[in-house]
Amino acid sequence: MAEPALSIRGLTKVYGNGFHALKGIDLDVQQGDFFALLGPNGAGKSTTLGVVCSLVQKTAGKVSVFGIDIDKDFARAKNNLGVVPQEFNFNQFEKVEDIILAQAGYYGMSHREAKPRAAELLKDLGLWDKRDGSARALSGGMKRRLMIARALIHRPKLLILDEPTAGVDIELRRSMWDYMRRINREEGTTIILTTHYLEEAESLCRNIAIINHGEIVKNTSVRELLGQLNTETFLLDLAEQVSEVPTLDDFQIEKVDSSQLAVSVKRGQRLNDLFSQLSDLGLTVVSMRNRANRLEEMFVSMVEESNAEAAK
Amino acid sequence: MNAMQIAVALWTLVGKEVRRFTRIWPQTLLPPSITMTMYFIIFGNLIGSRIGPMDGYDYMDFIVPGLIMMAVITNSYSNVASSFFSNKFQRSIEEMMVSPMPNWVILAGFILGGMARGLGVGIIVTGVSLFFTRIDVAHPLLTIGVVVLTAALFATGGFINALLGKKFDDISIVPTFVLTPLTYLGGVFYSISLLPDFWQGVSMLNPILYMVNVFRYGFLGVSDIPVGWALAAICAFITVLFAIALWMLERGKGIRG
Ligand SMILES: Nc1ncnc2c1ncn2[C@@H]1O[C@H](COP(=O)(O)OP(=O)(O)OP(=O)(O)O)[C@@H](O)[C@H]1O
Numbered sequence: 001m002a003e004p005a006l007s008i009r010g011l012t013k014v015y016g017n018g019f020h021a022l023k024g025i026d027l028d029v030q031q032g033d034f035f036a037l038l039g040p041n042g043a044g045k046s047t048t049l050g051v052v053c054s055l056v057q058k059t060a061g062k063v064s065v066f067g068i069d070i071d072k073d074f075a076r077a078k079n080n081l082g083v084v085p086q087e088f089n090f091n092q093f094e095k096v097e098d099i100i101l102a103q104a105g106y107y108g109m110s111h112r113e114a115k116p117r118a119a120e121l122l123k124d125l126g127l128w129d130k131r132d133g134s135a136r137a138l139s140g141g142m143k144r145r146l147m148i149a150r151a152l153i154h155r156p157k158l159l160i161l162d163e164p165t166a167g168v169d170i171e172l173r174r175s176m177w178d179y180m181r182r183i184n185r186e187e188g189t190t191i192i193l194t195t196h197y198l199e200e201a202e203s204l205c206r207n208i209a210i211i212n213h214g215e216i217v218k219n220t221s222v223r224e225l226l227g228q229l230n231t232e233t234f235l236l237d238l239a240e241q242v243s244e245v246p247t248l249d250d251f252q253i254e255k256v257d258s259s260q261l262a263v264s265v266k267r268g269q270r271l272n273d274l275f276s277q278l279s280d281l282g283l284t285v286v287s288m289r290n291r292a293n294r295l296e297e298m299f300v301s302m303v304e305e306s307n308a309e310a311a312k
Numbered sequence: 313m314n315a316m317q318i319a320v321a322l323w324t325l326v327g328k329e330v331r332r333f334t335r336i337w338p339q340t341l342l343p344p345s346i347t348m349t350m351y352f353i354i355f356g357n358l359i360g361s362r363i364g365p366m367d368g369y370d371y372m373d374f375i376v377p378g379l380i381m382m383a384v385i386t387n388s389y390s391n392v393a394s395s396f397f398s399n400k401f402q403r404s405i406e407e408m409m410v411s412p413m414p415n416w417v418i419l420a421g422f423i424l425g426g427m428a429r430g431l432g433v434g435i436i437v438t439g440v441s442l443f444f445t446r447i448d449v450a451h452p453l454l455t456i457g458v459v460v461l462t463a464a465l466f467a468t469g470g471f472i473n474a475l476l477g478k479k480f481d482d483i484s485i486v487p488t489f490v491l492t493p494l495t496y497l498g499g500v501f502y503s504i505s506l507l508p509d510f511w512q513g514v515s516m517l518n519p520i521l522y523m524v525n526v527f528r529y530g531f532l533g534v535s536d537i538p539v540g541w542a543l544a545a546i547c548a549f550i551t552v553l554f555a556i557a558l559w560m561l562e563r564g565k566g567i568r569g
């Protein structure tokens with residue numbers, strides 16, 4: 001099998017103030033994968049990605065990018081990496097296009113090669129009209145797209161995106177998803193992203209890892225993870241007002257408010273049974289939706305489990 | 313990276329540095345030009361005519377090399393200090409850190425940028441001085457050599473300052489409390505032969521004295537100190553500071569969590 005795009009072994013990070021941000025992480029991301037690194041705030045996602053792209057000094061462990069050990073030849077490893085960090089990190093006073101062209105220069109790309117590539121990316125990411133303005137004048141979502149264009153200028157084989165869609169509106173988010181899918185599929189770019197929108201991970205990614213308190217608590221495929229989902233919670237809006245919670249055979253039910261019920265449906269149970277029982281009680285369901293995105297439900301239960309484990 | 317790619321990266325960084333200080337020229341090029349013009353008018357012209365000759369030279373001719381040197385020193389230093397610090401502050405230094413560009417190229421890029429500003433201001437000040445006096449240069453090569461080396465030395469110092477600095481104030485401390493006094497006491501305005509023996513001895517500990525003196529020697533052909541040794545000392549200082557700055561960069565001091 002081909003070398004993994006990213007391979008991490010025993011990665012440990014202790015920050016200067018003595019804080020153990022990473023406690024020996026192992027992680028593999030295969031070439032061509034679309035991978036999500038998930039976890040609550042402060043879990044260690046940015047720290048992990050920071051080590052990979054040289055923004056954070058690791059304390060111990062091994063990291064290789066396409067089989068290149070970063071301790072042996074970081075420069076060659078970096079050539080394969082494109083990075084979109086969580087925080088804006090460009091000079092706000094520079095022109096949009098200049099920021100991208102300078103980045104190309106740092107990779108050793110000649111101006112002649114960089115100029116058309118920059119134009120292509122600026123157009124793809126909807127920044128072409130803004131290219132001559134200073135970066136300060138961009139909106140938050142545009143700044144994030146600027147960082148994506150900058151990260152792709154040297155055609156990296158591995159793209160690392162730390163919360164790429166934070167602060168991006170819904171329509172734009174969809175178009176960014178399409179763009180990321182396209183470069184993953186057509187150009188074979190391996191993509192690793194972190195996000196707090198589980199819907200995003202579910203719709204984009206094939207594999208995920210969940211990290212909490214500096215440890216990997218789960219590393220699996222999205223499909224398998226969703227397969228483990230035993231219970232789904234649905235919210236039902238009723239035409240009538242109910243004063244007390246109706247009792248149903250086999251279904252766990254809660255009242256959210258006088259006209260909304262939350263019903264837990266276990267795997268194997270049929271929604272038909274639920275509805276027929278409700279209509280027997282004279283209740284009319286007008287609309288229904290999942291309480292949470294399915295992956296989100298899974299995620300919450302896993303993080304809670306790992307927090308409980310840590311509290312022991 | 314191969315040699316060609318390294319050249320591209322270095323050129324990109326130097327170009328960016330030069331564009332930065334030329335874009336904000338009212339903050340970078342104009343003030344030193346005005347200050348130095350004031351020095352020429354007040355000390356050189358008005359007061360200088362009453363002072364009489366210094367070390368056998370017209371007072372104006374005596375202070376011109378010192379003032380040029382002073383402009384070169386402060387501008388090389390503060391260009392790198394403020395540019396690198398603001399890169400750190402805005403985190404745009406990360407653009408360089410994630411790239412395969414070696415640390416020595418990053419360091420060299422900022423130093424060359426600082427030298428460009430220092431020497432640029434030096435040329436402007438020289439131009440201004442031509443309104444007040446005629447400049448004859450006794451040893452042109454030496455003059456250029458020493459001013460270039462001095463610019464490199466202080467640009468490197470500015471880099472270290474910016475790496476260590478945690479807030480904007482930290483990058484003005486050294487120029488205000490160290491560089492300015494040392495330059496004023498480094499024989500810009502007087503020959504140390506005017507001082508009592510004790511203070512002459514103390515002055516000899518001031519590295520800037522040597523640079524100013526060698527530079528003045530380049531112009532006038534006279535110096536209080538051995539020129540060859542002074543040049544060697546400047547080169548040694550540059551090597552040591554460059555090595556320290558590079559070591560700090562490799563360790564990620566002040567830039568990497
Ligand atoms: N420079 C630093 N010094 C000390 N502690 C730090 C530093 N940077 C991060 N940390 C700590 O390390 C832990 C992990 O931080 P990290 O930024 O990796 O989290 P994250 O998973 O990316 O969170 P978020 O979802 O909020 O971005 C946090 O507890 C954070 O406070």
Ligand SMILES: [Mg+2]
Nearest residue numbers: 045046047086
């Ligand atoms: Mg983060």
